[in-house]
Amino acid sequence: MTFRQHHLDLAGDAPGQTTTLYWYTVGPDDAPTKVHLQAALHADEQPGTMALHHLLPMLRDADAAGKLNARFVIYPSVNPLGLATRVQRRHIGRYDLETGVNFNRRWPDLYPQIAQAIAGKLTSDTGANLALIREAVGAWLDEQRPVTAAQRLRLHILKSAYDADIVLDLHCDDESLKHIFTSPDLMPGLQDLADRMQVAATLTAEDSGGGSFDEVLPNLYRKAQRAHPGFPIPMGAETATLEYRGQADTHDAVGAEDAQGLFDFFAGRGIIAASPAPAQPAPGPTPFEATEVLRADRPGLLAYRVELGDRVKKGDVVADIIAMDGPDAFLARTPLRAGTDGIILSRASAKFVAINASVAKIVGSEILPARAGGYLLED
Missing domain, CATH: 3.40.630.10 (Zn peptidases)
Known part of the structure; x- marks a missing residue:
């Protein structure tokens, strides 16, 4: 042995x-x-x-x-x-x-x-x-x-x-x-x-x-x-x-x-x-440049509208971000929309997000111009 x-x-x-x-x-x-x-x-x-x-x-x-x-x-x-x-x-x-x-x-x-x-x-x-x-x-x-x-x-x-x-x-x-x-x-x-x-x-x-x-x-x-x-x-x-x-x-x-x-x-x-x-x-394989790392455009509490594996189209709402400050704190919900067609591969488990935090990865088939030649990781 x-x-x-x-x-x-x-x-x-x-x-x-x-x-x-x-x-x-x-x-x-x-x-x-x-x-x-x-x-x-x-x-x-x-x-x-x-x-x-x-x-x-x-x-x-x-x-x-x-x-x-x-x-x-x-x-x-x-x-x-x-x-x-x-x-x-x-x-x-x-x-x-x-x-x-x-x-x-x-x-x-x-x-x-x-x-x-x-x-x-x-x-x-x-x-x-x-x-x-x-x-x-x-x-x-x-x-x-x-x-x-x-x-x-x-x-x-x-x-x-x-x-x-x-x-x-x-x-x-x-x-x-x-x-x-x-x-x-x-x-x-x-x-x-x-x-x-x-x-x-x-x-x-x-x-x-x-x-x-x-x-x-x-x-x-x-x-x-x-x-x-x-x-x-x-x-x-x-x-x-x-x-x-x-x-x-x-x-x-x-x-x-x-x-x-x-x-x-x-x-x-x-x-x-x-x-x-x-x-x-x-x-089969997909270029990583075709995967959108969807990020929060404001801080708040995530309310997902999709599950892992769901297929979305560009413009579909992936999650709402519930406001936690301002005149509509804990009342207002702002939709966060997919920027590409694809499947929901991952989500954030922590539901309070800071601005620019990663919310989801959406695996599409078309290379996204903002991703081509750039930094591809969430970090």
Whole structure:
């Protein structure tokens, strides 16, 4: 058996502080495929942790039966620093309280760091070019000297993921249907993952603007391809952010279903020797630029007129905002209208909203001019 638990003690930024990161490896050390799975990078998003809790024993048992054809590296809760950021009984696991930086933003742009190292060394051999790029990234990562605990954690995660063939980052939304974020270069290749998850949408973008973790490796290979058009350079990693519904949807039975979906995805790829049942087709990819992030144009109390999954047309009322000040305080209701045709993918669970707060995501099919080339994330 190769199922092993590992841990890393991260020295904190104040005297006497230490945080322990746990992860597991399973599968043959010499397997041709490496899979990196992580959950709760936003540490207050737990549905992915529940799914990996159920997936771990499934992989352990498959390994004991000699059925794994890949090396799995699994971080059920990849951000122990964020687990500790509680303020007055509220978990602030999305942001580093020291810097204010979102834990899933500002991941490095790797290609400029390794461009010189690979210059003049690429060949007509696709596999050799992939190995060269990975070697250069590994060497650059080894040269880094992180200072803070957060920097050391990020470096450790990158060292685990940079040479993986499949990298899945498990998250959730606020109140939401299941969906995926991935690169357009990786579709329709990852449609089998969308089918196994039974997502409501797969949203694609080359660069959503925030330096998200799932964009690090696709951006590396894409930039290498564009800088060296005469050489065969593959998209060396299939990466995606998997959004498992909403924060409140951390349920044992649901996590078991999500784990089975992941297991069946890997089995369908042949990296687990098992025969999964056929999957029902999920919707195909949609440019993230076609998704409206509907924002409140005034503060107040939300009264939704739509449910998750409802289809709306441009101009339909998604919610009323009940006034909480002024001469008509707690009487007036101002409609907030959809700016596109599409389905309601997510809503805000907190019903008091500040001005410009995200209220809903509406997945349409037409790229919205205000979204094209802009910052696509809610943050």
